[in-house]
Amino acid sequence: MAPQQAPPQDAASTEAASNNATSKTAAPGQDPARAAWLGLLARSDPALLAARMEALTAEMDPVPTSRWLRAPETGSTMIRGRTGGTGAPFNLGEMTVTRCTLALQDGTVGHAMVPGRDRAHAERVALADALLCRPATRAMVEREVLAPLTDAAEAKARDRAEKAEATKVDFFTMVRGEDA
Amino acid sequence: MSMEAAASQADVYAGGFAEPGREASVAFRGVLDALARPGRIVEITGATPSGALPPASGAALLCLADPDAPVWYAPDLGGDSADWVLFHTGAPRAASRDVAAFALGRWEDLMPLADWPAGTADYPDRSTTLLICLPSLEGGPRLRLEGPGIEGAVEVAPALPPDAATVLSANRARFPLGVDLFLVAGNRLMGLPRSTRVTAV
Numbered sequence: 001m002a003p004q005q006a007p008p009q010d011a012a013s014t015e016a017a018s019n020n021a022t023s024k025t026a027a028p029g030q031d032p033a034r035a036a037w038l039g040l041l042a043r044s045d046p047a048l049l050a051a052r053m054e055a056l057t058a059e060m061d062p063v064p065t066s067r068w069l070r071a072p073e074t075g076s077t078m079i080r081g082r083t084g085g086t087g088a089p090f091n092l093g094e095m096t097v098t099r100c101t102l103a104l105q106d107g108t109v110g111h112a113m114v115p116g117r118d119r120a121h122a123e124r125v126a127l128a129d130a131l132l133c134r135p136a137t138r139a140m141v142e143r144e145v146l147a148p149l150t151d152a153a154e155a156k157a158r159d160r161a162e163k164a165e166a167t168k169v170d171f172f173t174m175v176r177g178e179d180a
Numbered sequence: 181m182s183m184e185a186a187a188s189q190a191d192v193y194a195g196g197f198a199e200p201g202r203e204a205s206v207a208f209r210g211v212l213d214a215l216a217r218p219g220r221i222v223e224i225t226g227a228t229p230s231g232a233l234p235p236a237s238g239a240a241l242l243c244l245a246d247p248d249a250p251v252w253y254a255p256d257l258g259g260d261s262a263d264w265v266l267f268h269t270g271a272p273r274a275a276s277r278d279v280a281a282f283a284l285g286r287w288e289d290l291m292p293l294a295d296w297p298a299g300t301a302d303y304p305d306r307s308t309t310l311l312i313c314l315p316s317l318e319g320g321p322r323l324r325l326e327g328p329g330i331e332g333a334v335e336v337a338p339a340l341p342p343d344a345a346t347v348l349s350a351n352r353a354r355f356p357l358g359v360d361l362f363l364v365a366g367n368r369l370m371g372l373p374r375s376t377r378v379t380a381v
Contacts, residue, residue: 069193070268073200101267103190 034133037146041128042114044149046121053124056144060137064104066127072100072119098122108134192260195228196268197242203227208243214362214371219325219334221317225367231261236369237284237311240362241265244309245282250274252308254285277308284311287340293347298357307359307374314339314365321345322381325372335381338363338370345380352377 041049057063074096081092099113100122110130112122128145131137197203203226210222229238245251247270253262261284262273274280277295290296290310299307314320320339326332340363351358351374358374372378 069190070196071200101193103193107190109190109193 034129037132038111038113038125038129040146040149040153041125042112043153045152046118046124048152049121049124049128049145049149052145052148053128056131056141059140059144064127064131064137066102066104066110066130068100069103069109070099070101072098072122074098074117074119077113100126102126102130104130104134106134192230192263193267195230195238195264197226197239204243207239210369211240211243211362211371214369215360215373216371217329218327218371218373218376219330219336221368221370223368229261230264231259232257232313233261233264233284234313234364235367237313237362237364238264239367240311240364240369241271241282241284242268245269245271247271249281250279252277252280252283252285254289257284257313280308282309282311284313286313287344291347293351293359296359298354298359301357304356304358307357310359310361312361312363314363317363317365317368317370323348324379324381325376326379327376329373330376336370339365342380345378348372348376348378 075098076094077097079092079095080089082089095115096117097113097115098117098119098121099111100119101109101111102123103109108130110126110128110133112125112129114122114125128141131141132146197207207224207226210224214220214222224236224239227235227239227242229235233241241251245265249271250273251262251265251271252274258273265271266273271282274283277283278297280296283290283296290312293310296308296310297306299305316339318337318339320337321342321344322335322337323340323345325334325336348361355374360374361372363370363372
């Protein structure tokens with residue numbers, strides 16, 4: 001089963017603006033690349049992201065400054081799932097999330113919605129999102145932040161898979177004559 | 181080009197409540213007062229909406245609109261105003277009049293009132309609330325208001341067209357069905373619920 005988080009109402013509408021000034025209200029999740037990095041950032045370990053963002057901003061000149069369009073706020077969102085990944089959607093349960101939106105000096109908008117109550121984590125995700133939306137800084141953020149986070153996520157998934165694999169039990173039955 | 185577009189996007193999103201908890205409570209109280217005391221002018225501040233939205237209507241929508249309450253916009257309001265409301269409240273843009281929970285526009289944009297959902301006998305609350313943008317809440321034709329929330333009668337003079345009293349009387353005649361109105365100018369707002377009897381003076 002793949003839980004699907006209801007997308008924030010406004011996510012991804014920014015991307016449409018930077019691609020096409022005429023259509024500002026794009027459907028959420030229109031840009032798969034942005035959805036992917038927002039997901040990766042939101043699920044990342046807050047300490048690791050903090051370390052990577054610090055390394056990134058130390059490298060940047062000038063250090064990016066931002067203003068709030070929506071200061072971090074904590075609330076709950078309904079997580080929906082589909083039985084077997086294909087069935088009708090059902091409400092799995094509510095989850096505490098923190099969201100925020102900021103704008104860089106040049107007006108690039110970054111969104112974040114992260115699990116839990118960590119406001120600083122949400123701010124770092126939004127800042128990374130905005131920097132990724134800006135062509136001038138995109139490659140740098142991909143190298144300094146996204147690459148290590150991807151490695152960490154893959155290592156975590158592999159670790160979990162290995163632990164699960166170690167508990168696997170193969171059942172086998174001797175074939176008895178009368179069933180044949 | 182992309183830079184300019186991004187800059188305007190940030191401007192579109194700016195202007196929500198700076199202190200959402202406190203300011204939303206104050207604004208909500210103002211909206212309630214306006215509807216409970218028809219004809220009284222209340223000031224609602226705190227929001228600076230994008231596009232051509234008067235600040236009071238923006239603040240009222242921040243208090244009232246949510247993802248289940250589609251908002252209809254007059255054609256010349258749309259665009260940035262709709263994006264701003266969507267960003268701050270999650271309220272989508274209503275595709276047509278009959279699904280609108282709120283409607284925004286000038287008086288002539290929102291006529292005739294009979295076009296809007298007026299609720300049903302079982303659920304009179306399933307009606308549209310109209311936010312009518314006016315140049316001013318004073319100096320127009322004088323109207324006499326009577327009904328719940330008004331002691332005796334009050335006279336008001338919002339800048340409405342001369343036939344407004346007839347239109348509002350027809351709305352009153354459908355009670356308990358009908359639409360509720362807010363008249364908005366700048367950061368001032370006046371409530372005109374369907375229960376109010378309106379006559380020209």
